[in-house]
Amino acid sequence: MIQIPPLTEQLLAELGEELGGCDFTSEDQQRFLSATESCDVQAAPGNGKTTLLVAKLALLSRSWTSRKRGVCVISHTNAAREEIEKKLATHSLASAFLAYPHFIGTVTGFIDRFVALPYLRGLGWGVQRIDDDVFGAIGGSRWRSKPALVTYSEINKGINKRRLEEFVRKLELSEEFVCEAEIPPQRLKVSARAGQPSPQRPTGQALEELKAEITNDGFYRFGDMTALAQQAITRFPEIIQRVRARFPLVLLDEAQDTNGAQLALVNQLFAEGVAYQRLGDQNQTLYEDDDLTPDDYWRAAEDAIPLNKTRRFGTDIASFASRLTVRAPQIIEGVEDAPSRRSLILFDRNSIAGVLPAYAGEVRAYWGQDPGAHLDIRAVASRHNPAAAGRGDWPKTLIDYCPQYRSGRGRQSRPDTLCSVLRQAAILHASHGSPAEIADLMMSGLVILLRHHGVKDERGELATKRSISSILQRRDPKLQLKIRRLMRDRVVLGASAWNEDDWSQLRDELKSLLGMDALSDAARQYLEFVGHGATAAQGERASTVFIHEGMEIKLGSIHSVKGRTVDSILVVETEVWRGTSRDQQAMDLATVLPHAFGLENKDFSANAAQLAAATNVFVAVTRPRKVLCCAMRKIAASDELVAAARAQGWNIIDLTLL
Structure with missing residues (x-):
């Protein structure tokens, strides 16, 4: 079924020309291109892994004839999926892989489409939203309705309350849950977490009741879909054979980011009977879960195909980055004779405001006074959302470097409020998101508001995305346009989502337009301003x-x-937080740079926070083509570290001396 034509010099030259002048003469590249059996690929950053994957599809397009069996390409993120689709769309033959019988999408999308959602519909369950943050916010607003949970939360001087809130936020279906089709469950078995009350106790029973109530309303965590899929293939193993028959070749991209139950499920689906080829970089394992063990993550097989060459940056950055391949040691081979500028910026509390301007100066030092708007210039941090003050070290987040910065997301953004939804829409606009996505986000928030207020359509059913237009039309033919203009002026172009006084004005205007004089309790809470993360x-x-x-x-x-190539990047030092004890916290650059500059040989695997710091820094420093800057506290930079950096060609900018 899987036929790869012989990789002659002529064919490889044609393939390279079709994909924009690429070179596929490397022996390891050809090992993957010609592979028709299961295999693993350990790929260094910037090696052209995505292009290589598309090249394989271009080769297959020359011989693939089946109209019922296809290639399944799955990745962790939508960004990776879109990159693959964009490259395929420009190839005359390989563009056929964008349509049936093939599949290109995320791991979550694959599991939902082919296993979880069909099974869920068979149970008679509805779907409103699949989102961890939304589920957590709903659970956080409802647990007080359970007397057993309230009693539990009042024990142990508030410690139990914090534990309970974490349990509720992560309430996830167990694959062993029991229910009858078409009958709303009263309780649903959930996955056990360390310290979580057992279902034999009233508190554990109340958690299962709460899970059932939220599920009956159509809200799920992403992990729920995996549990549903796992139960589906356990009860109906023929599903596995049908999936394998449909997809004789499976390419798992970004394998390092698929983990836990999700990775176990995909591995089970494609364990045999198909060519299951996994591509990734263990050293870029960013998506970590405290509940998982090292064995729950992808590890390249010992005979994995190594892709050591990078096409992104030169030998100086490659040598520095190679020191940070702490999960899977790898010598990255950089581009010969590719110049770069590397700088270490030192600061203290009095000079931190000068870090970003100093970085701008380093960019100009490489490209000149007018670098040009076409350059992708970035500044990034391990931690970027607002953090609680008074605990841990400083600087905590990217906000310490730029007080106006907000991502609009994060655990504290309260996705159970319209304010948070509109903040996300404003941030999406500022980052040049598509108008359709912005409008969809705003409309979703409006639908939830109407549902909280009990607004129903002509059939007597609560408002949905499908019915909201007709509901607004009945009230006023121009109401939808008025609301869109209000959102544009107050949110997209204004500051209502960020400032309490501005928010009050928006809320009053929206209530007036919708005729909401006496708000329900749920609607009133949904319209609250979110103080955390607001501007001053x-x-x-x-x-x-x-x-x-x-x-x-x-x-x-x-x-x-992650997954991007940029022209220049600044990595600012922030705190990596894995818990309240000191050994669960680490300042990323202070932890990592002594090892990166060769002053020590550190075993990062012994500490989760330090391993996360090393992984974060590795991902960041392997993004830029030309300019790499790091900003760290001067108090954390020893004389030996500064001397080592200078000896390796780094520029030192000490803001405390200016």
């Missing part, structure tokens, strides 16, 4: 961009640049 002054808007003398520096988390 009226009219002040949050931003994801820092502008210095016309230069635009995009701000964000290290996660936000």
Whole structure:
């Protein structure tokens, strides 16, 4: 079924030309291109893994004839999926893999489409939203309705309350849950977590009741879909054979980011009977779960195909990054004779405001006074959302470097409020998101508000995305347009989502337009202003961009640049937080740079926070083509570290001396 034509010099040259002048002469590249059996690929950052994957599809397109069996390409993120689709769309033959019988999508999308959602519909369950944050917010607003949970929360001087809130936020279906089709469950078995009350106790029973209530309303965690899928293939093993028959070749991209029950499920689906080829980089394992063990993550097989060459950066950055391949040691081979600029910026509390301007100066030192708007210039941090003050070290987050920065997301953003939803829409606009996605986000928030207020359609059913237009039309033919203009002026172009006074004005105007004089309790709570993460002054808007003398520096988390190639990056030192004890916290650059510069050989695997710090820094420093900067506290930079950096060609900018 899987036929790869012989990789002659002529064919490889044709393939390279079809994909924009790529070179596929490496022996390890050809091992993957010609592989028709299961295999693993350990790929260094910037090696052209996605292009290589598309090249394999281009080869297959020359011989693939089946109209019923296809290739399944799954990745962890939508960004990776979109990159694959974009490359395929430009190839005359390989573009056929964008349509049936093939599948290109995320792991979650694959599990939902082919296993979980069909099974869920068979149970008679509805779906409103699949989202961890939304589920956690709903659970957080409902647990007080359970007397057993309230009693539990009042024990142990508040410690139990914090534990309970964490249990509720992560209430996830166990694959062993029991229910009858078409009958709303009264209790649902949930996955046991360390310290969580057992279902034999009233508190554990109340948690299962709460899970059932939220599920009956159509809200799920992403992990619930995996549990549903696992139960489905356990009860009906023929599903596995049908999936394997449909997809004789499966390509798992970003394998390092698929973990836990999700990875176990995918491995079970494709354990045999198909060519299951996994591509990833263990050293970029960013998506970690405290409840998982090291064995729950993807590890490349011992005979994995190594892709050591990078096409992104030169030998200087490659040598520095190779020291940080702490999960799977790998010598990254950089581009020969590719110049770069590397700088270490030192600061203290009095000079931290100068870090971003100093970085702008380093960018200009490489490209000149007018670098050009076409460059992708970034500043990133391990931790970027607002953090509680008074605990841990400093600086805590990216906000310490740029007080106006907000991502609009994170655990504290309270997705159970319209304010938080509109903040996300404002941030999406600021980061040049699509108008359709922004409008959809705003409409979703409006639907939830109407449902909380008990607004129903002509059939007497609560408002949905499908019915909201007709509901608004009945009230006023121009109401939908009025609301869109209000959102545009007050949210997208204004500051209402960020400032309490501005929010009050928006809330009053929206209530007036919708005729909501006497709000229900649920609607009133949904319209509350979210103080956490707000900006200080009226009219002040949050931003994801820092502008210095016309230069635009995009701000964000290290996660936000994963999988990207940028022209320049600044990694600012922040706290990595894995818990309340000191050994669960680490300042990322202070922890990692002594090892990176060769002053010590540290075993990061012994401490979760330190391992996360090393992984974060590795991902960040392997993004830029030309300019790499790190900003750390001067108090954490020893004389030996500064000397080692200088000896390795780094520029030292000490802001405390200016």
